[in-house]
Each structure stands twice: as C-alpha cells, then as structure tokens.
Amino acid sequence: MMKKETLLLFAFLIACCIRLSAQETAGQKHTFSFRTGYGNMLEGTAGLTKQSHSYEKDLSNGVTWDAQYNFHFIKAMGIGFLYSGFSSKGSHEEGSDHVYTHYIAPQMGLYCFQNQHFLMRFDIGIGAMLYRNNSKVFGKDRKVKGSKIAANVGANATFKLTRHWNLEADIKYIISSLNKVYSYYHDERITVKFNKDPLSISRLNVSAGVSYSF
Structure with a gap:
C-alpha cells in the first residue's frame, strides 16, 4: 500500500514540475526543508508494557x-544538519505506550542530478538518537529513556x-540500537x-x- 502511495506522490510531483516555466536558481546555496510522513521501525520495537508480537x-x-538545513557550497556536494522525529501510540487493558525518538546529525549530501526544475541528492550522516517511552502500567506512570x-x-x-519554494520527497533509513535503557517507575x-x-x-x-532556497 505504501509503495502505491509513494508512486502516486512522485507522479503528482513530476506533473507539477512539467507545468513549471524555467526558473533561474543559480547562486542559491541555502535550503531549509520541512517534511512529514510515515515511519516504520522495520525490526520491531521491544521493551513495551505488553509483550505481544x-x-x-x-x-x-x-x-x-523532519527539519533540515543544507548548504550547497559546490555543484556536486552540500553539508548541513538534520533533525528527525518519530511518534507512535498504543494501549491495552493493562496499560499504554507512547514511543517516540529524536535524531539529530550533521550530514553530507551528494548531488547526482540537477537542472532548473529538479535535483536528486543522496544523504549520509552520523549523529545521536534519543529514545523515550511514556507509558502507563495499571494506571501508574512508567518512563523509559x-x-x-x-x-x-x-x-x-x-x-x-518558484525561484525560492520547492516540493520535496524523501526516503531515509536511520540505524541505531540500544544496549540498555533506564526505566522510571514508582519513583525508582x-x-x-x-x-x-x-x-x-x-x-x-x-x-x-516543502523547502525554501535562497
């Protein structure tokens, strides 16, 4: 289902691009991006209040x-910063979970194709991931960090x-795992x-x- 929706999104963006007249973009080195969408922890998520697959x-x-800044200092390369957040919620008869993560990192972008209407970029970065689970067990708060x-x-x-405004589509994989977490329950x-x-x-x-370039 997600594959079909993603293909439809790309088709819509390409159709918008075809309708545009040529825009002069030379000299635009700074871009601020804001995106939202679907996230999936492909390997699952454990440590919840209910141990059920x-x-x-x-x-x-x-x-x-996501929020991102990119400095396009030469034609083939850019550097910048990425913030990416994630949130999911669930509940059951004995409690609930609200899992969320925050990732921030400097990153490098390699531009593989670009013209007046369109550009493709590959990104890579290393940073820090914060994990939180604000949960309840039998009505009592339990926090995991x-x-x-x-x-x-x-x-x-x-x-x-336009000269400054853009539409963006982005796919990203963030890789991390935890060897330990801290659980706060009953003031312990x-x-x-x-x-x-x-x-x-x-x-x-x-x-x-969307993103804004200047």
Whole structure:
C-alpha cells in the first residue's frame, strides 16, 4: 500500500514540475526543508508494557517529521544538519505506550542530478538518537529513556515551484540500537540491559514536504 502511495506522490510531483516555466536558481546555496510522513521501525520495537508480537508490530508504525538545513557550497556536494522525529501510540487493558525518538546529525549530501526544475541528492550522516517511552502500567506512570550514536542514509528529490519554494520527497533509513535503557517507575530508576539482543530503534522514513532556497 505504501509503495502505491509513494508512486502516486512522485507522479503528482513530476506533473507539477512539467507545468513549471524555467526558473533561474543559480547562486542559491541555502535550503531549509520541512517534511512529514510515515515511519516504520522495520525490526520491531521491544521493551513495551505488553509483550505481544501484534502489539509491538502496531507500535512499529508511526508518524515522522523532519527539519533540515543544507548548504550547497559546490555543484556536486552540500553539508548541513538534520533533525528527525518519530511518534507512535498504543494501549491495552493493562496499560499504554507512547514511543517516540529524536535524531539529530550533521550530514553530507551528494548531488547526482540537477537542472532548473529538479535535483536528486543522496544523504549520509552520523549523529545521536534519543529514545523515550511514556507509558502507563495499571494506571501508574512508567518512563523509559535511552540514547545512542546513530547513522542515516537516504535519497531526496526536490522539484522547483518558484525561484525560492520547492516540493520535496524523501526516503531515509536511520540505524541505531540500544544496549540498555533506564526505566522510571514508582519513583525508582531501574537499568534494563539488552546483552544478547539489543533494542533496535532503527526506522525507515518516507516523507514529503516543502523547502525554501535562497
């Protein structure tokens, strides 16, 4: 289903691009981007208040949002910063979970194709991932926190609408896992270690949005 929706999105963006007249973009080195879309923790998410495969699968799907700055200093390359967030919620008869992650990283972009209407860019970066689960167990608050070094790889397609405004489609994979988390419950902090199977917080993002170049 997601593949079909993604193809329809690309078709719409390409149709918009064809209708544009030529725009002069030379000298535009700075771009601020804002996107939102679908995120999926492909390896599942553990450490929840209910140990059920179907429940973990449901919370692996959520909403993602990105903010990005890119400095296009030479034709083939750019550098910048990426922030990416993710949120998913679920509940059951004994409690609930609200899982969210925050990722921030410097990154490098390699431009493989660009003209007056369209550009393609591949991104790679290394940064930090913060993991949170604001949950409840039998009506009592339980918070789980963790952080780890992470990396991201992805591809971006940008279509010019005007001299400054663009439409973007983006696919990104953020890779990270946790060896331990801290659980706060009944005013106590408990360290939970994942010695054999680290808690995966890797996720795939498919998003779209707008950007402003100058």
